[in-house]
Amino acid sequence: MRDEISVFFENPATDPLGYECVEGKVMCSNPGVTIRFKQKDRAFKKNEETIVELSYAEVESISYSSKLFGPKLLTLTTRNTDKLSSFPGGDVSRVILHVCKQSRKSAERIADYVEYRQSEAYLKEQDSRLAEGWDSL
Numbered sequence: 006m007r008d009e010i011s012v013f014f015e016n017p018a019t020d021p022l023g024y025e026c027v028e029g030k031v032m033c034s035n036p037g038v039t040i041r042f043k044q045k046d047r048a049f050k051k052n053e054e055t056i057v058e059l060s061y062a063e064v065e066s067i068s069y070s071s072k073l074f075g076p077k078l079l080t081l082t083t084r085n086t087d088k089l090s091s092f093p094g095g096d097v098s099r100v101i102l103h104v105c106k107q108s109r110k111s112a113e114r115i116a117d118y119v120e121y122r123q124s125e126a127y128l129k130e131q132d133s134r135l136a137e138g139w140d141s142l
Contacts, residue, residue, distance in 0.1 A: 009034045012079060012112045014102035016094060018045070025093045029054075031079065031102065033118055037061055040081075040100075044093060057088055061122045062130075069104070069112045077104040079112050 010033045018026040029042030037060040044052040065082040079102040083089060086098045094100075104112045 010111050010115050010118050012102075012108040012115055013105040014042075014079065014108070015105055016101075016103050019094045027093050030108075031081070031115070033115060033122070038064055038067075038081075038119065040089075040092075042092065055091055057091070059083060059085075059088060061119065061126045063088065064119055064123065065098070067116050067119050069116060071109070071113075077109055077112065078102065079104050079115070 012031045014027075014029060014031065016027040018024060024045060024047060026045035027042050028045070029040065032039045032041070037058060040057040040059070041054055042057075043054045046052055063083050063085050065084050067079070067081050069077070069079050071077045080099065081089075081102065082099045084098070089095050089098060089100055092100050
């Protein structure tokens with residue numbers, strides 16, 4: 006299994022002036038899921054890049070949907086409502102990302118990768134609880 010999967014996204018603007026255009030990438034690696042995004046720069050205002058780090062335990066679900074003539078969407082839902090509050094156009098604990106053309110193959114594999122990493126984290130947590138139980142006896 007690969008150590009890292011990256012998916013680039015570019016969400017179109019939702020406001021009439023076109024300022025809420027968001028671009029960035031979702032990276033799944035050994036410690037967790039990292040979302041790096043930046044709003045489109047304005048003429049007199051440069052926006053900073055925002056980094057959101059999630060552990061695999063905080064990711065509730067991730068799915069990729071691809072319709073024939075529609076946009077290719079990556080939906081990420083978290084258990085922690087505060088983590089994605091700074092994402093423009095996002096819901097309470099969910100963001101919908103428009104996947105760029107060069108990242109479509111990676112986006113197809115990302116759900117399986119996250120599920121695998123979540124199962125590893127669950128087994129590690131279970132082993133530590135079992136070890137604590139034996140230590141208390």
